[in-house]
Amino acid sequence: MREIKGILFALIAGTCITLQGVINSRISQDVGTLPAIAVTQFAGFCLALIILLLVRDGKPAQLRRVKPLYLFAGAFGVFIIFNEVTSIQLIGVTVTMSVILVAQIVMAFLIDVRGWFEIEKPAFGAPQFIGVAMMIIGVLIMQF
Incomplete structure (x- = not known):
């Protein structure tokens, strides 16, 4: 059940990433890329704040325990x-x-294999390496 739930969340995330990219591209054609980024980030902040206030998930006071570098993850947006x-x-x-x-x-593969960000290293073998290589080859085939 946990795996199915994880796959559903991943499917929703992938769909949203694609929609966000297309919509941002359209917005940027009208107002410019940086204003589109500002609008998108602000809208995301507002929605996250509303959800936080409604759901009361987590403990914001615990932010002091988070490594300062990790607090800038949203800036990657x-x-x-x-x-x-x-x-x-x-x-x-x-x-x-x-x-x-x-x-x-x-x-993700590098993070898992190297154990970066205090992530537990899963066991990887030939099938995982072959899978990543096949995905890269698939994109190259689609490009040409």
């Missing part, structure tokens, strides 16, 4: 949106999302 919007405008949605997916998989 600026780089994500800028690069995603620019890429969509240059190479289209499908190729952009495919390359982003491969970049995410490769980074």
